[in-house]
Structures are given as C-alpha cells and as structure tokens.
Amino acid sequence: MRAPSSAISQVWNTPLLQLLRSLPALGLARGGHQVRSVEQEVLWRLRRLPLRQLVQLAEQLAPQGHDSLLLPEVLRKLELRWTELDGTRAVVTLMAKVGHLSPALMERLEDKALELAEQFDPDELRRVALALALQQRRCVPLLRALSYHLLQKPAELPLPVLTDLLFAFSECHLQGLGTKPCFRVAVPGLAVAPQVLHRLSLELQPHVGSLSPAQVLRCARSFASLRWLSRPLAEAIAQYCLDNTQNLSITQLCGVLVSFARLNFQPSSSEEFFSMVTSLASRNSRVAWVHERLQGQEQQPDVHLLTDAVWSLCVLRQPRAPHLRRVLCPEFQARLRGEPGGVTCPTRAAAQSNSSSWLKLLHINATARLEAPGYEGPFLPPEVLRGERDGDKDKEKATPLQRGLREALPGALGGHDLVRYNVSTVYGWDIDAEAVLDSDNKPLPVRDFTAPHLSHSEGTKALPPGARRVAVLRWELPQFSSPGRELLGRGSLARRHLRAAGFLLAEVPHYEFLELKLERQRVAYLKDKVAKVLASDTAGDKATDAAT
Template sequence: MNNPFVLKRLLKTSLHLSPSFVEKLEDKTLELIDDFSFQDLVDISSYFVSSARRSFLVLRSVSYQVEEQRSQWEVFQLLRLLNNMRISKFQNYVLCKEVASFCKEHLRECSSRQVAAIVKCFGLLHMPEMELFDAIIEHLSSHMTEFKVSELQTIAFGMSVLNLKPPTQLVKRLVFEFDSLSFFEQMEVCLALAVFNACPAEQMKKLLATKSVDEIMGSSETRHIPLQLKLLQLNTYAKLECPGYKGPFLSEDLARYPKIETTTKSNLHRDVVGRLEAALGNDKYFVSHVELDAGYVIDAMIAVDKDGVPFSKLDYNISSASRDHSPLCKDLPETAVRVAVVVNGPNSYLYGSSEVMGRRQLMVRQLQSLKYVLFR
C-alpha cells in the first residue's frame, strides 16, 4: 500500500471494492500524494469519474500537487484533468487559469485536434479566458486549412457556449462543408450559429429535411430527449428568426415537448415558486415548471391583464394544444401579457461574470420573440 503503482491499480478497481476499503485507499492517496507523477494524478482523477465517486479532499490535493509539477505538464493531459474535475463537480479555478495561460504559451505546438479540445474544455467550464481565446482566433486565421470541419464544429460549439463570436472564415467553412458533417454535428453547427442569429436558411433546410429528425422526434427513448429539445429549439429558431426560411418545419404532432417521467426541481426553483405564492397570495395565479413546445422550461408563468392583475390558472390551458408554443388558453384577451419567470442559477453564467451563457441568451431571445415579458 506504500507503493504508488499498487495504490493506482487499486483505485482503478475501486468500483468493485467495499466503501470502507476505498476510504482507506483515499486516505493512503492523501498520504502519498507527493510520490505521484503528473500522469498518475491525471489517472487518479479519471478513476473518480469511472467509479462515480467524489472525494473533494483527494481532488483538492491532486489539483494542488499538479500545480507543483508544471515541468511535467502536457496540454492533452491537462484538458483530461480539467474535464475529469468538472464531471466530478470539483473545480480549482486558479488551476484552470494557469492551464489557460499554459495552453496560450504552447498554442503553436498544439495540433488542430488539441486546439478544438481546448475551446470545448473551457466552454464547458464556462470560462471565457480572453487572452487564450484571442490567441486561438489569431491562430485559426493563420492555420484554418489545417483544421478538419468536425474540429471547427467543436470550436463553434465551445465559442457559442461562451457567447464568443467565431471568426468569419470558420463560419464560411462550416457552411461550405456542411454536407460532410454527420447529422449530429450539423445539428450542433446550426445551434451554435443560431446563438449568433447567423444560421443560413439553406443549412436549416438541409437539417430539418433529414429523415433522422422524424425518427428522433418520434422516439420515446430517454436518450433522445436532449436531441429532441435541441431540434425543438432549432425549429423555433427557423420559425422566428432564420432570414428567408420557408420550411420544412417539424410537424405539429412531433413539435411537442418530450414526455419526461420524472422532473428534478432545484432548491432555487422551489424558493422562487414559494416567493411567487407569497407575493400573489395564492398559487392559483401562476403556473410553475412550464414545458414549452419551443424546447424550453420556464420556472413559472403569469398572465396579467392590461391593469397588471393576474388571471387565475383556471384560465390557463397547459395541454400544449395551442399553436404559438404557449400554454395560455385562447379565450384570454389579446391584451393579456404573458410574463415568463426565468431563474438563472449559477450554471447559467459565465465564470466571474454577470453575463449568461450563449445558449441561455438564445432562449431569452426566443422567448421574447414568442411575446413573453421576461422576469429574471
């Protein structure tokens, strides 16, 4: 047990060991943390992901020890480490910033695949490290032909999360080589460009005319729900914002928010609903957790008349049978104002900023296009 190699082997099999023995392994890891190499530390973070275990003490020690071993750093392994820590819901933002600086320093040595991985990694971390991204954009302009179109799709995804507009050259290549991408890559390209309201009608048409769309939207498999939501959002974009787009659109029987057996509501959501109930005097004046056929969930919806008096939810129709993606009943006055209460939790924002992520901004824009007044 005093041998780091043996300890690593045991940690790798921790999924099949008793919890008490795993705890002892973790204690021993903390004791021997100085004896592990940089690669060992990255591997340890991977074992926590594969075993679905979290030990903040070990992960914190790993992150501190990694900082001490800068001479052994490699870009690909650093990205593995940051992704593992993100999945384990542990992040050392000081280390993340140091990795961003290291990636910038070694950008010229990175392959096109590594550059794409850097953008994706920091996108998922919600960290728009501007010095790094300025260097990446400059690197792209000089080495655009070296990148595969699938790598450019990954870069566009990461930049759309961070709401950083991709270079014009990159967008042109994605549009020009759109047909060479898989259906799922095409969907991500359209979503990324939709964030910037820059997805061409021709690409939207190619995507929504694909047979895979009907197969996914008609599926009842849980694994298809994230794809269904993305297609609903793209369908909404095509209807409301895509210049010159005339169809096809999702058919009315398919353009429905997917049925989800269980929905998890956060403590923040419950707190907001409780405050709404206290403010309005009763929960009958609003509808909570509204699933819109536009592909979004809003935390609560209130309909008010021209004097600002809320209607009772007895006047609502939450069967999603209306044609405008709204659960408001048709017999409400045209002057009724629909207020969407949207809770932006910590994961909605970019790190160290009051700015929400690009995908969240797309939702806000589309809800406003659907004539909602947003309360955030």
C-alpha cells in the same frame, strides 16, 4: 523447466518473481504444470514478500485483469498493508494501473495520496488526476489537495501535464469544488479551482499553435465542460482553426463550434469566422470555412453531429437558411427519431443522445420562427411540438432554487387561478411561472387567453390592449460561467427566444434568491423583480413613443 519445478521452494524471492515475469516469453501455457507450480509458490510467499515486491507483482499482473489467479490475493494483501506505503511512486503506480480492479484498494490509495499530495511532482499529480478521471471517481478532498499543491509548483508545467490535467479536471467536474474550498491561497476570497483553471489556460495559450487538431478539440471540450471561458485562449483556438482549416475534420470542426456555443463565445474575428462569402477568392482568404464545411456535411449520415452544429450556429447568431431547411425537413426528423430508413438508437446512451438532439431541434425551430425573418420554411409540424418532455421533467429531482420558487410564487403573483406554473413551451424552453397583467399591472386569469407558446391553448380570448405576458425564469448554477455571473450559451438562447416570443422576463438567478432564507423575503423579492420588469418595459415604450 523441470529443475525449477522440483526445487522451486529453494529459489529466492527476487529470482522467483523474475521467473514468473519471464514465463510468458518462454511460450509456456498459462494453465500448464510449470506455470501453476511457480504461481503456487508465489501465492504461498505473498505474506512474507516485502511491500515493494508486492507492488511490483501487482503492476506485473494488472494487464491480465481478473483472469490472473494470483492478482485477487495480491490485491487483498495490498488492502491490508496499504498503510506501509511511504513512497509517491508506489501510490501513483497502484492508483493508475491497479485501482480500477479493486474499489476497496482504490479508496485506501486515495487516502494515502491525500497524505502524500504535497510530495507529488507535476507528472505524479497528472497521473493521479487521470486515474480518478478514467475510473470516474470524484474524491473531493483529494481533488482539492491536488489543486492546491498544483498551484504551489513554481515552474511552468509541461504541455502533456497541462492537457491531461485539463481533461482530468473536466471529467471530475473541478468547477464544483469552488463553492466550499478546503484550501485558500494568497488571493483573499478566491477558491482554488478558479485559480487552477486560470493557470492551466494561461500556460496552455502559448502552446496552442503546436497542438494537433485532436488535442485542440480535447482542450476546447474540456474548457466547455468546466464552464470556464478564457477569452485569450479561446481566441487562440479560433485562430488555430482558421490557420489549419484543411487539417480539421468535420467532427473536430463541429466539436470546437459546439464548445464555443456552450461558452457563448464569439471570436473577435467572427466576421471572418462566419462570413457569408463563399467564392473561391474568399476560400483562399480563409473566409466562410465554417459554413462551407457544414454545407458539405449536409449529405453525411450523422444527424446528431449536424444538429449540434446548426444548434451552435443558432446560439452564436449565425444560422443560415440552407442549414435550417436541412435539419427541419421531414426526412431529417424521421432519421433523428430513428424511424424506418433513419438512425436507430439501441442503447440507453444513444437514446439519451437522441433526446438531446430532439430538444436542440426544437430550439432550432424556435430560432427559425423568432430570429430568422427571411426564412419561409419548412418548420416542425404542430403535432411534434407537444410536451414530450413532461414525463422526464416529472422524474427530475427538484433543486433548492426550484423548490423555493414553488413556495414563493403563489404569494408573489396572485395565486393558482391567475398564474400558470411549470410551463413547457413549443420553443423547447421551460418557464417556472407565467402571468398576464393588464395596462394597470393587475393580474388577469392567464388561462382565459390564447397562448401561442403552448401546443394546446386553453383560452380563446386575445390579450387586451396594453396587457403583457410576464414569465418567471430561474437560472441555476450550471447555467453560468465559472466563476462569473455570465449566462452560458444555452441560457442566452433561451432568454432571446422567450423575449422574442413576447414575454417580459423576471429572471431569478440562484446567487440572489438562495441568499433569502425567509419566505416573506422571497415573496417580496419576486414582486420587486416583476415590478422592475414592468417599469423597464413601460419606460422603453415611452422612449419609443418620444422618438417617433
């Protein structure tokens, strides 16, 4: 190494870069004289290096991260010369391997990738999408371009491309691109994002049987995150689970179950999927595996996993009394809260997970009270049902639908004295407004009457004969499947619970209410909604009386 150190300036560029790449294999210390000599010479030549060699150097130094003395200068040169990039390989390589080290360079690479998107092959599309997802970047124009050009690829996509694209699109929230697409394709009026998800689900379905349990879970979670329900693919995943019962871990089982619950998907083999049979013969015929595996999970320490699983069974109308008793017992509540002897939550992410699990526990408790007639307890005690969510709710930014409702509700329901607004119920669900109407559909002061759905009732009077409680409930965009108008699992559970609690629901979906621009239109819309709910209830009562 003494000869190159003394005549380093006479070495050509290509051998010099090869020498720099070979130094670690020679066992030389990174801070040694020879290494520093080579690095210094490369540093002096950076401005004169061809762009191709600059890209290779960045790729070579990227694993060292910010520990490399050369890398910051290489990135700075690439930031200045990014317009010279003319090949897809260099752009894709830099985005995947170097982009996370320089946000400024990544922005320029996104612009270049947008320019070259039409030339990307499927694997390059996959790598660019993964780079965006893993760096938590949501470049909307680039994602739209990737989606559009992906649809133009005629050949069937390879399995790794399908699974990685599905994961990347779920991390980048591709479903949000369907509202204002910048590209349109052959089907009039249909956005690119739904067509991409349709293609991915269609081409993935024949490969489900060859996937590993981890890949199946990853796909199920991705589709749930995208709010996209492809029933044939979901059926294939359900059948895969039945055929590979012994290969699925309890975490993978619960993950698939939660994904089905979020999408509000009931398998066609639900009788087999959720069968109550637990005998050995049933086990051999692959029945009751969900409940049997969960029964074993009850002794495991992961309270969040068990809470998610039981909540999912509640959404899918499949809870069992042993599961309800296990998660509603005082010991389990203590572990969920992180009290002594329980699970602690030292990080912010863990605290958020704990808050989400506690809200799900309220939903489970509501299921036990409202939808499990044979269940006798335990239940959550009244003191823990108080509005613990009020502080978080006040910090949330109001949505356009929420703001519009706040303005229109007083005119539609009779004013502040007769209506209760922004109600947090003991069932874990919030309603935008609550009113009480007598048998003649005249509003009554809601605060005068007992309210079993509240932790503290303001009134003491019982509802008069024929009086009915009406709740105004808004449905935001994320509560619907993409791109349809079917409620997902959480919304479906809320609707069931509130109806079982005695409410007549005036449901306000975003796609109807936000189309109305004038306040008088919105007031008239809400009045019509309430009138239709009351008329439907009256017609149902008359039909019941006639039948009896």
